[in-house]
Amino acid sequence: MFEIRTDLAVEEKESFPGNGGEVGGVSLREWKTASSGIKLTEVVILDEEGARVMGKPLGTYITMEAGRLRKKDEGYHREVSEELASQLHRMVSRMKEKGELDFHGPVHVLVAGLGNPSVTPDALGPGVLGNLRVNRNMKKKSEKEDTVISGIVPGVMAQTGMETAEILKGLIHETKPDLIIAIDALAARSIRRLGTTIQLTDTGIQPGSGVGNHRHSLTKESLGVPVLAIGVPTVVGAAAIVHDTISALIGTLASNMGTKGMGDFLKQLDPDEQYQLIRELLEPEFGSFYVTPPDIDQTLKQISYTISEGIHLAFYENPQEERK
């Protein structure tokens, strides 16, 4: 079945009747940061009913909407880093409370920078890893309290012949991290999300998500350790553009026309006939094409640094308690 994909839970929510009204099994919370007005949305999918409606697995999805993220503005980026650190810290704390992250002493976090370094809008993960400070190689026995961080850029299957899941499973087997943080470029539905939103989720990476379309999931079920995923939408699938255009056109036509015949025709078009139309209009290989802004390289350079700093703040510096 034809599918208009978004990797953002907040966009699934928006597409509901009444634009994000109450849905069974899904809780929603929104707030803004005091100083810079970064908008945070927390979508929690509570049960199977919510998961079915949202088309996403149970778990927590935090979205940070930061309109000035594409600009170079050190103070603002610092604030986004701090907010990301705070949310990361909160998720890790909750995992500890629930016993999902069962440990005494230091946590070992393996940060995986997914995506293809040589395709600009897919290179968020490698970009973050390029700024990440790892310390697993420098840990001494005495520094038991601090988080241990290691990192990998696994590459993409066309370059390695291996699934990302295989590579991570191997590293987990060998180096025994307690937690994976997977960084990945995402596909959004709306172009205004591109480069202005960070999503943090405790559900890992789902099959078919990301710019590069991972075939296997990266989740606690598949990898054996919890997976936090940090993503930034950098592309909109070309099919989404086509879909939106048709919806908008049909809306325009319907409201502009009084004739009964037209109204009837348009009603019966929606939604199955719409999909039929889209399939006809889409050339075969078009499904994998994507739309991206021309300045995505600069945007990703800024955000990669901001995310790496968020990870540093969450795990390397001590007094995170006041952030909760």
Add this chain to the structure above:
Amino acid sequence: MFEIRTDLAVEEKESFPGNGGEVGGVSLREWKTASSGIKLTEVVILDEEGARVMGKPLGTYITMEAGRLRKKDEGYHREVSEELASQLHRMVSRMKEKGELDFHGPVHVLVAGLGNPSVTPDALGPGVLGNLRVNRNMKKKSEKEDTVISGIVPGVMAQTGMETAEILKGLIHETKPDLIIAIDALAARSIRRLGTTIQLTDTGIQPGSGVGNHRHSLTKESLGVPVLAIGVPTVVGAAAIVHDTISALIGTLASNMGTKGMGDFLKQLDPDEQYQLIRELLEPEFGSFYVTPPDIDQTLKQISYTISEGIHLAFYENPQEERK
């Protein structure tokens, strides 16, 4: 005015009534290479009438359609390089005959690799320059017969603060090349063109063309020396996708409906109202967004090498005569 842009003359031709039928002031010739079946199309815009209809300046546009160009296949790429060399050589010879390239002794060719090296689909020019062998720095006085080649990657205005035209004018003033060859990634109308077509033209680069939207032209008029342009389409403007979708939908609706009102409404929509609709549907900054295939990095790696080899064959090796 809203404009659906293509940098390919062959696509302008296709969009004419009757799909490329006779147009005053434009001549068309098509043929295939014997061994690999590369399709060549030569569009010559002969007079102002042709230029007006085509929306492109007077001159010759040669398109090589090579479906397997996106694959790694050394023999095939070699053939494309040879064909490109042959066409380059033919254009240069014609320029000499016409006196446009006025010289005795060696020609000095400055190859300019346009585009942003850090944005994958815009990086054709820098990619070709990365493979190009220059020799201007090694020429001795005695080797008077050979072509002199120099090269530059001018960068993009957001990085340099200078127009590409300014940079090239400066280099022309200082190093006195006889001919510029400008390499640039192009925007096409149709996604099936992406990475499978090479366009060679003696008209230079027009304002607003290329992936990165040059504001100034690079032509004999603006630079003072003749400019050959080699381009490969790597993106389709997002607006073109929207436009095509609307056209297709309107076509479908009109043919599916018998109601008079609908037919009347749709007829009056075309073409000005269509544009109005598209403008409404397009979010403001969307105009500069583009659609590109996910494997564009591999495609450009192959084609960059193929184009650089074509230039080497055209200018560095001696017996090109039999190629004409």
Add this chain to the structure above:
Amino acid sequence: MFEIRTDLAVEEKESFPGNGGEVGGVSLREWKTASSGIKLTEVVILDEEGARVMGKPLGTYITMEAGRLRKKDEGYHREVSEELASQLHRMVSRMKEKGELDFHGPVHVLVAGLGNPSVTPDALGPGVLGNLRVNRNMKKKSEKEDTVISGIVPGVMAQTGMETAEILKGLIHETKPDLIIAIDALAARSIRRLGTTIQLTDTGIQPGSGVGNHRHSLTKESLGVPVLAIGVPTVVGAAAIVHDTISALIGTLASNMGTKGMGDFLKQLDPDEQYQLIRELLEPEFGSFYVTPPDIDQTLKQISYTISEGIHLAFYENPQEERK
């Protein structure tokens, strides 16, 4: 103890008394290719005595000296690729005969591109992997006869926090390759080796070797599967330069002077006092510094392609039988 390091067995051999004369436990064979005159040297360390004298483990070390390897010359590079393929094929065949490579049906080769992609003379491995065609992701059940190839750029410990050996062990555990081919930039003793020599060995990678100084070995013992290593010297340790200078100076002084006192002094300097002197002359952190030619980037671009083609020829194309 101060050590002047070389990763090339052929250089260890040269440093013996009589410049490579007979040594117990080591066999030596030299020959040239018919057309291009590439010089091949095979050093086989046969027993513990040979290993002790050579300072390298038991096994076969094949050196290809190809003076024009630093130049762009497609025919010559093709020949080097073919020779490398032939030697790779020979080593694999011998492994099969000995039962070291115990398999029926297709071999799975994991190619590891060691080194730091962002340090030019250390980037041989990532460069080769950038050209390597993998096929593990595309294999169908029916194509049982062909070699399966996967590839990884593991990065360096300062970036990942993990030893290369750990990463490879994890991948071996998960993907079960039959054989590792490790590509690495090497340190030589003599600057004339830089970029002109390829070493192929069945002994894997030893601790402390390579430009980046791996701390752990990559061998059959440490990884559990056989390891072929392909290396190209790209640096000379700065300490080697100092050592050679002192040796040469002492030689010059001794031969120029008739005074007994000097001769006696110099004799007593060698070798322990020489080392003492070198240690005094070397500033502390100097040990890790290296000497490299200014055009190493171009050299590595050429050789990376040549090695990747050698691997393709050895494993992807069929009629390798005549090469044995």
Add this chain to the structure above:
Amino acid sequence: MFEIRTDLAVEEKESFPGNGGEVGGVSLREWKTASSGIKLTEVVILDEEGARVMGKPLGTYITMEAGRLRKKDEGYHREVSEELASQLHRMVSRMKEKGELDFHGPVHVLVAGLGNPSVTPDALGPGVLGNLRVNRNMKKKSEKEDTVISGIVPGVMAQTGMETAEILKGLIHETKPDLIIAIDALAARSIRRLGTTIQLTDTGIQPGSGVGNHRHSLTKESLGVPVLAIGVPTVVGAAAIVHDTISALIGTLASNMGTKGMGDFLKQLDPDEQYQLIRELLEPEFGSFYVTPPDIDQTLKQISYTISEGIHLAFYENPQEERK
């Protein structure tokens, strides 16, 4: 004549008898910053006598020695940026006072990032330009007071076939900057300088300086506009290592030996015979080889950002007066 090269005026000074004592025609001033203890040295070559002795042209050379520059430490780097901005501002103010920078209204600064982007220790200039914010393309007529900044990465002659001086002359002709700031990786004499020192000079770039050995000078004389040069030593020429080794060894031998013959021999060796020895010991192409630390990529990443920020602070932000 064999020459041990340093691009640092402060090292020339150190090599004088008495380790930097009084020299006619050269003034010396040293101080430290209050908070971080960055050591600043200002060498002013006042007349032809000073220029002859120093082997460098008349002008001001400011050296900032910042031992922790190779570390990632945002506060420290910020301080270095501010100090660099302060010194840049001071030099520009002095140029205005002297009338060397003759203007009313805004200054236009063209920043040139010299060096080869694909050779790690030569990539300082391209690295700084990668972080530089240009504004020439965004200036409106009304903003008359602010500095205008443009930037270029001219590449190296082996890639362009053009001298850097030619490229800059062309750009100067076309875009009329008032001042060039040239960024370049430098060669030092002492390895402890590598990555810990920034030199700022108003004398431009001299022939034969830099890692990549520019053949032409970039000075007010050659380009027609004043040239400030910012450099960081990233390599030591291999010949310098050899020279230092020999000097140290001869010193050791001489002090350890009482025999008359030896002393006489060594005395007569110095300095011409020493050079003779070095020439014999150096293999022919060795002259262009260089020594560089293994972590130079990380060092340059840090320093590139620090220098770009220094330029931003000097020219984009307003109240620089208190910095003097």
